Amino acid sequence: MEAKEHPNQPYILIWVILLVLTLGELGYAFMDLPKIVLAIGLIIMAIWKALLVAIYYMHLRHEPRRMWVLAASPLPLAVILVMAVLTEF
Amino acid sequence: MNWSWMLPETVSTYGPAIDQMYYVILVITGVVFFLTEGILIAFLILYRHKEGRKAAYIHGSTKAEVIWTVTPFLIVMWIALASKSSWDLVKNPANFPADAMQLVVTAKQYEWNVTYAGADGRIGTADDFTVRNQLHVPVNRAIRVNLRAEDVIHSFFLPDFRLKQDAIPGKEIPVWFEATRTGEFTLGCAELCGLGHYRMKGTVYVHTEADFQSWAASRAEEQQQ
Amino acid sequence: MSTAHLVSSLEGEDRTQPGYTGEEHHELSFIRKYVFSTDHKVIGKQFLFLSLFFLVVGGALAGMMRWQLGFPGQPMPGGGIFPDTMAPGGIILPEFYNSLVTMHGTIMVFFAIMPLLVGVFGNLLIPLQIGAPDMAFPRLNMASFWLAVPAGIVMLAGFLVEGGAAGAGWTSYAPLSTSSEWTGVYLGQQLWVASLIIMGFSSLTGAVNYITTVINMRAPGMTWFRIPLPTWSLFITAILILLAIPILTGGLIMLLFDQTIGTTFFIPAGSGEPLLWQHIFWFFGHPEVYILILPAMGIVSEVLACRARKPIFGYHAMVLAMISIAFLGWIVWGHHMFQSGMNPMLGTTFMISTVVIAVPSAIKTFNWLGTLWRGDIHFDTPMLHALSFVSMFIIGGLSGIFMASAPVDMYIHDTYFIVAHLHYVLFGGSLFGIFAGITFWFPKMFGRMMGEGLGKIHFGLTFIFYNMVFFPMHNLGVQGMMRRIYDPNEYEFLQPLQEMNTFISISVFLLVATQFLFAFNFFWSMFKGRQAPANPWNSNTLEWTVPSPPPHGNFAVMPTVYRGPYEYSSPEVEADFYPQNQPPPQADA
Amino acid sequence: MNQSATAVMDHRHPMPGMQVYNLKLGMWIFLLSEVMFFTSLIGSYIILRFAHPDHWTQPGVVLNVPLTAVNTFLLICSSVTMVKAFACIEQGDQKGLKLWLLGTIMIGATFVGIQAYEYVHLIHEGFVPNFAAYTAEGGNLYGATFYLMTGFHGAHVTIGVLCLIFVLFRAMKGAYTSESYGGVEIIGLYWHFVDLVWIILFTIVYLL
Numbered sequence A: 001m002e003a004k005e006h007p008n009q010p011y012i013l014i015w016v017i018l019l020v021l022t023l024g025e026l027g028y029a030f031m032d033l034p035k036i037v038l039a040i041g042l043i044i045m046a047i048w049k050a051l052l053v054a055i056y057y058m059h060l061r062h063e064p065r066r067m068w069v070l071a072a073s074p075l076p077l078a079v080i081l082v083m084a085v086l087t088e089f
Numbered sequence B: 001m002n003w004s005w006m007l008p009e010t011v012s013t014y015g016p017a018i019d020q021m022y023y024v025i026l027v028i029t030g031v032v033f034f035l036t037e038g039i040l041i042a043f044l045i046l047y048r049h050k051e052g053r054k055a056a057y058i059h060g061s062t063k064a065e066v067i068w069t070v071t072p073f074l075i076v077m078w079i080a081l082a083s084k085s086s087w088d089l090v091k092n093p094a095n096f097p098a099d100a101m102q103l104v105v106t107a108k109q110y111e112w113n114v115t116y117a118g119a120d121g122r123i124g125t126a127d128d129f130t131v132r133n134q135l136h137v138p139v140n141r142a143i144r145v146n147l148r149a150e151d152v153i154h155s156f157f158l159p160d161f162r163l164k165q166d167a168i169p170g171k172e173i174p175v176w177f178e179a180t181r182t183g184e185f186t187l188g189c190a191e192l193c194g195l196g197h198y199r200m201k202g203t204v205y206v207h208t209e210a211d212f213q214s215w216a217a218s219r220a221e222e223q224q225q
Numbered sequence C: 001m002s003t004a005h006l007v008s009s010l011e012g013e014d015r016t017q018p019g020y021t022g023e024e025h026h027e028l029s030f031i032r033k034y035v036f037s038t039d040h041k042v043i044g045k046q047f048l049f050l051s052l053f054f055l056v057v058g059g060a061l062a063g064m065m066r067w068q069l070g071f072p073g074q075p076m077p078g079g080g081i082f083p084d085t086m087a088p089g090g091i092i093l094p095e096f097y098n099s100l101v102t103m104h105g106t107i108m109v110f111f112a113i114m115p116l117l118v119g120v121f122g123n124l125l126i127p128l129q130i131g132a133p134d135m136a137f138p139r140l141n142m143a144s145f146w147l148a149v150p151a152g153i154v155m156l157a158g159f160l161v162e163g164g165a166a167g168a169g170w171t172s173y174a175p176l177s178t179s180s181e182w183t184g185v186y187l188g189q190q191l192w193v194a195s196l197i198i199m200g201f202s203s204l205t206g207a208v209n210y211i212t213t214v215i216n217m218r219a220p221g222m223t224w225f226r227i228p229l230p231t232w233s234l235f236i237t238a239i240l241i242l243l244a245i246p247i248l249t250g251g252l253i254m255l256l257f258d259q260t261i262g263t264t265f266f267i268p269a270g271s272g273e274p275l276l277w278q279h280i281f282w283f284f285g286h287p288e289v290y291i292l293i294l295p296a297m298g299i300v301s302e303v304l305a306c307r308a309r310k311p312i313f314g315y316h317a318m319v320l321a322m323i324s325i326a327f328l329g330w331i332v333w334g335h336h337m338f339q340s341g342m343n344p345m346l347g348t349t350f351m352i353s354t355v356v357i358a359v360p361s362a363i364k365t366f367n368w369l370g371t372l373w374r375g376d377i378h379f380d381t382p383m384l385h386a387l388s389f390v391s392m393f394i395i396g397g398l399s400g401i402f403m404a405s406a407p408v409d410m411y412i413h414d415t416y417f418i419v420a421h422l423h424y425v426l427f428g429g430s431l432f433g434i435f436a437g438i439t440f441w442f443p444k445m446f447g448r449m450m451g452e453g454l455g456k457i458h459f460g461l462t463f464i465f466y467n468m469v470f471f472p473m474h475n476l477g478v479q480g481m482m483r484r485i486y487d488p489n490e491y492e493f494l495q496p497l498q499e500m501n502t503f504i505s506i507s508v509f510l511l512v513a514t515q516f517l518f519a520f521n522f523f524w525s526m527f528k529g530r531q532a533p534a535n536p537w538n539s540n541t542l543e544w545t546v547p548s549p550p551p552h553g554n555f556a557v558m559p560t561v562y563r564g565p566y567e568y569s570s571p572e573v574e575a576d577f578y579p580q581n582q583p584p585p586q587a588d589a
Numbered sequence D: 001m002n003q004s005a006t007a008v009m010d011h012r013h014p015m016p017g018m019q020v021y022n023l024k025l026g027m028w029i030f031l032l033s034e035v036m037f038f039t040s041l042i043g044s045y046i047i048l049r050f051a052h053p054d055h056w057t058q059p060g061v062v063l064n065v066p067l068t069a070v071n072t073f074l075l076i077c078s079s080v081t082m083v084k085a086f087a088c089i090e091q092g093d094q095k096g097l098k099l100w101l102l103g104t105i106m107i108g109a110t111f112v113g114i115q116a117y118e119y120v121h122l123i124h125e126g127f128v129p130n131f132a133a134y135t136a137e138g139g140n141l142y143g144a145t146f147y148l149m150t151g152f153h154g155a156h157v158t159i160g161v162l163c164l165i166f167v168l169f170r171a172m173k174g175a176y177t178s179e180s181y182g183g184v185e186i187i188g189l190y191w192h193f194v195d196l197v198w199i200i201l202f203t204i205v206y207l208l
């Protein structure tokens, strides 16, 4: 069984990273920076955190490659929708 | 009964270009239609079941498939690119004639209100006047219509001018047209807007320049009183 | 520990072990067997009856609409039964007409064609064609059907409440659909939203099930490129459903809040954006129309190959074409919004992506023709329907090219040209595909053959009347007749078209009358038809290797698959077919 | 062993499939549709905000960011407890499973509680989704989209808590073993996904 092969997971380490990132976000958000710089930084940190959760907690890194493809499949659609509609305004 | 595939006469400057695009597509699709349906019928006759016939054991042909992928691709891409110019001409405000006469058309359930600038030539001033369900324009002059809607979405449809544009509440959408001959034409609503949608119509009166001026003057006067 | 083991302990029984034959050993009560059944074949039949019922309802609504258009302002025969809020004295009111159009479109799309294709054939065919004993999640499958039923009831309830049924079109454009002040419809509009949200859950549970089943439950040897095309198409359709429906659900929820609790997502008076609704709707809506055609394409491919006794021409190309249709389907939604006031640059982008989608359709069309070429064509009823699918889909697809050209669409948008297009693809395409599918798999479903003579008469008349109904609509559109118009005679320039409208309406009545032949044939054959053998069409795919109808659990022994599904007229064997699970002659047995 | 079972052993005809058991695959597939669902909500928020920048206020003016930061912290912790529960049952540690599950449930419930508290406060201050009744600074679209997104996320957490209670209930009856832990794994997937959505929401709604 695939799961048996990973008894010692860096779960706690990831937890610490997530916390640090959250604190980082909080501090960063209230810095006096141009809006766009803020937005980019925050989005990068959010995506980073989301990826950590998906890869470690949802065990994507132990899944076959096909599962990655599956998991990523809706993302381009989401981007297309939002980007296209944004050009309206 | 009128089984014609010919479009009715068009009276706008860009109408002929749009009609031409339509006819080009009609010819292309017509050819494709007769070709494919003809082949289909021919095959049905040629290869109908007969005693002792065994079908050919063929899984496909890469060459044929490449041909019938690339050919339609080129044709349809050409259609899209050829359509682009009339589209930009009509709908892209950057390409609108600069000296166009300005009007405001406000749609609401179930009427069209057309606001003219009045004597000062500017909209939004006291001498503006508004007429209902009538759109009076001079011939051979570009008209820029700023479309508004008060309640729900309507669609400003001038079939003889080949123009259609939705009017959206909360937005002002510009379109333009230029009539090539005088006469009376239809203004319709082409977007379902409630139970009176079917009767939300008006008339377009295309006047000569002189007639238009005198009409406008008399309306402006009426408005003053 | 094996995967199968794990599943077994979760599900209480081992469904992936070979030789698993289901629960047939213990007798099931009537309720468990026919009402709350978890057997995919029974659920498929339940969907069949449900959606045929809604097809009849949708047809009846269409008939009433056509009465008004053909004979405007005249009392409907038998129309006296309607209350004065709908049709006083049998004369249809404008607001009732709007409800008819809306409910006709909605019911046909969401409650007739979609469940017919996805609910019926998805359930019936997927496990049988891949050699599985049942769906991956039989109970979820049952839930899918039992969500569709209340959704349908809620939808129909619109006709009973005060203010009548939803009347803002099947596209329900905001802000019209957000307030009774504008539609005159009260609860009906909200029931419409609620119903579609529930129906969305039904479709979603189905989709999760189909995708898992196809990925995980295939019999040994059933590689991706040995999957029969109907299953392929249903698999791709399920992915479209999975990703498109939630977008609609999100939009519907916002719409419902706008209608009920005073939010203003789509209401400009509260700085909402009406165009946002249109984007959301069509981002779902265009994939939706491919949801409505892809399974029919799969069915037709199967029937064509089988009845022409010839391998499908370009199997790989067929699969790739479906995948690219599904993919491109996500980036063309703007073609419904060319005249909506969207950014014209964006319009150009959508025009280009839209025409490109004609290419995979072209591949499919020509491959169907290629399949017929040098075949041995048997004109049975399913084949006739499949052939008319091909020829009618060509018409519908080609009319799509006119609209794809944004400047031409400027004139024909929201005219009967669009109505003609959508019925050519949806009736000429999807519904003929469904007729082909029903007549082809009827023996597998009910264990009896469908009447062939009556079937042919039904086909012939339907084909003729159908064209008499919808072909002239192109001409109406070319003359400029708008859609969703209660009485075209209001417009002077449309008055000369009345004759044609009457002609169409009379043809509709003939078309509807013809369908009684089908209904009769259907029910008569169910009870009195000739007993069907396991494989009446000499077909290759796995569902024909089991008895008609297949037993609970489908396969007595798990089949092994040796080859692709369309090995007709193979030189390797004497017969002109070569079932997928038949071992090769020189097998080292 | 019957004939078909031999076929499975036959190396020329391997069992196709993902090498992922049905339930897990199904959950992943379901989560993809959830991605699209939240796309429609979050996407609408982005678009509406972009179209009406004046309707939105700076972070911290209306919303209580520190409180929600605590909530974010809680949800992240609950992901760890969840994954610990899963790690325990993988090793066959029944007691650990139950304890960590219980912890996850408690934290999840606290999250929902804090969110409810936050809602009550905000509504009290006049930050409501309803247009007509809107009083606070910023415009009603802000309120409407805020409640829409956080509300549906909260509903997901609530459903997650209920499912976890069900799983805990089954765990008490010893339904899971180191051989059979699918139920724990898939509720875990769901739970982490909900956490993941919150990570995005917190950034977009509270910080940007």
Ligand code: HEA
Pocket (backbone or CB within 6 Å): B029, B032, B036, B071, B072, B075, B076, C171, C289, C290, C292, C293, C335, C336, C354, C355, C357, C358, C361, C362, C365, C393, C394, C395, C396, C397, C398, C400, C401, C403, C404, C405, C409, C412, C413, C414, C418, C421, C422, C425, C426, C429, C430
């Ligand atoms: C099953 C459903 C289905 C299918 C398959 C299609 C297929 C297509 N549709 Fe259609 N469409 C609808 C259902 C469908 N549509 C519905 C319901 C509406 C109305 C919604 C509403 O407003 O209520 C609509 C509306 C609609 C519009 C909006 C019109 C408007 O409102 O103004 C447009 C515009 O581009 C369009 C385009 C197309 C195109 C380009 C295709 C293409 O996929 C077609 C491709 C096929 C072919 C082209 C034929 C085969 C190919 C060949 C034989 C090869 C050679 C061809 C060439 C070289 C041209 N459709």
Ligand code: HEA
Pocket (backbone or CB within 6 Å): C052, C053, C055, C056, C058, C059, C060, C062, C063, C065, C066, C101, C102, C104, C105, C106, C108, C109, C113, C169, C170, C171, C419, C422, C423, C426, C427, C431, C469, C482, C483, C484, C485, C486, C508, C511, C512, C515, C518, C519, C522, C523
């Ligand atoms: C999805 C498929 C579908 C189907 C099959 C149909 C079928 C028909 N449609 Fe419809 N139609 C739509 C989808 C469909 N339609 C949509 C999406 C719209 C747009 C709505 C909108 O604008 O909002 C529309 C709009 C529309 C209009 C435009 C209305 C307007 O704009 O004002 C018209 C007008 O004539 C029309 C007519 C018809 C007719 C006469 C039929 C006939 O073909 C009906 C014939 C009857 C049947 C096919 C039922 C027969 C029953 C059986 C075969 C089963 C019997 C078997 C057993 C009981 C065992 N339709």
Ligand code: CUA
Pocket (backbone or CB within 6 Å): B107, B108, B109, B110, B153, B154, B155, B189, B190, B191, B192, B193, B194, B196, B197, B198, B200
């Ligand atoms: Cu205004 Cu239709």
Ligand SMILES: [Cu+2]
Pocket (backbone or CB within 6 Å): C285, C286, C289, C332, C333, C335, C336
């Ligand atoms: Cu489309």
